[in-house]
Amino acid sequence: MTPLRTIDWHDGDIVIVDQTALPAELRTLRVHTVEELVAAIRRLAVRGAMALGVAGALGIALAAIRARERGEDVDRATEDAAARLIGARPTAVNLAWGVDRALVASAGGPAAMLAAALAVLAADIEANTAIGRRGAALLVGRRRILTHCNAGSLAAVERGTALAVIGALHDMDELDLVYACETRPLLQGARLTTWELGRMGIAHRLIVDGAAAGLIVGGRVDAVVVGADRIAANGDVANKVGTLAHALAARRAGIPFVVAAPESTIDPATARGADIEIEERDGREVLGFGGAVTAPVGTVAANPAFDVTPADLVSAIVTERRTIVPSASPAFAIATLV
């Protein structure tokens, strides 16, 4: 099966896999105007740093092409589109970055902006393919992989990061089983990762997050592979809440804990993990499950969205360009990885 492309350009429109319909249904949205794209971004039909970067770039091209078709002012249309796209998810830095990537080509007109946007899209696919190959090469012989959250194609254009590594191992016939952690509170693992693994034809088991440590320490997992939301200059890794426990278990079991992420995730301005502010999300995400409220009325939740895995627990960070070994125990990392 061809890799899933989460966002693409087709016949003058943006085509998006509507993630709000998953896993029940694979529905594609054909986006003809910037208004439609802004609406899709707002309701999280498209999400994930890399996918949003591409959405921003393609959105500018879309605005320019529609304006030209209608005989409207292209520059005014793209400026207006830029403001509305960035405003759709103000904290998503990649969205603004993608918008800029298309805008810098504006002197060349709509065709040049589309070319710039398609270059962003192609670069994303290339980066993820490289991450997948590099990570898989490190992990040959480790046939049972555990992952957390959704670091798959649904957060990128194609392949994703951790799931790109898993997909490459599968393509090499070097994979037996993937354990997908459900990833409370929002269940991205249960809803999205299982769906992607099923589509890729990869054998997998869904587990509650708390079951991971027992499986890892019990010898049923050969490596942990996750994505990253931000990587500090010292190698500390911020990722979806629940990741740190898997890293602690991996160290206890003596198996590699590998982070797969694009170079853009590495933030040289952040010295260490303790400097990363952890987003505290709405407690209602914790107080219930799938629409049902499970905790007593009045219960207060703490709901950090991320945790920080210290660099010494990270066996390797795999990017599109290099493999970084931040572990304070390099003997462990190198001995077990190479």
Added chain:
Amino acid sequence: MTPLRTIDWHDGDIVIVDQTALPAELRTLRVHTVEELVAAIRRLAVRGAMALGVAGALGIALAAIRARERGEDVDRATEDAAARLIGARPTAVNLAWGVDRALVASAGGPAAMLAAALAVLAADIEANTAIGRRGAALLVGRRRILTHCNAGSLAAVERGTALAVIGALHDMDELDLVYACETRPLLQGARLTTWELGRMGIAHRLIVDGAAAGLIVGGRVDAVVVGADRIAANGDVANKVGTLAHALAARRAGIPFVVAAPESTIDPATARGADIEIEERDGREVLGFGGAVTAPVGTVAANPAFDVTPADLVSAIVTERRTIVPSASPAFAIATLV
């Protein structure tokens, strides 16, 4: 507020807090016959090793008293009740144990069997009170406690084990905050522990299980206190799935990981944790919650009910009789606990 008594004897009947109605409603069941008690056990209105032991003992006394009132054969009635009670939850060893405790007094008639059953009930309360005091004495000065699952009064007659320790710290004015892990897949923490903590007037925050490690390693927790389902002779502890990750995080953070459990939980016939068979439960518990299915149709789950925390990660096991320090790093355990 007086401690909650999960199961009790009142005016010739057994009175039970119906756990299936929690946390929405505190409903008590008045149980007049063995048939009613068997039904309550089957639908988990009463659950937990210690509570079931008391239920078994009181059930035999109930059968004897009803038979005497009706002019029926007391011996035949208690024998019949024993078979039906044990059959209600065949794997619950404490249920059979409680039945036996009342049956051994059968020569003395209904009054003697009731006295034996009430002795089981009183001993349970006494044991849990002792566990609470002993654990709290170890943890004075550690004002932010994290716990997992429900090791509270709802699994016992009164106070419970881990929650007995927490309650005793609260009574000593030595407690600031409790983090209650929701405990997927069945959410005993979200549904029951929060309810008990609220009733005890203890400040608490509900968290997803995956958030525990980040809070512990981030310095926001001073000790982890949990119950146990079975303790091997070498000090390895089997407890509700998710416990091991908290123990790993506690070791990383250098804070105590304390297990509160009655002596009856220690199984000298099991040499080590690896010898404990881990119950694999129905995968549907993982695929959704309540009626809601979150994973794609056809997804297969792995659903181990317990995990094993190795003895070297356990700072102390607190029972009604003693404090056991199984840690392979006694310097750590003693230095941080005493």
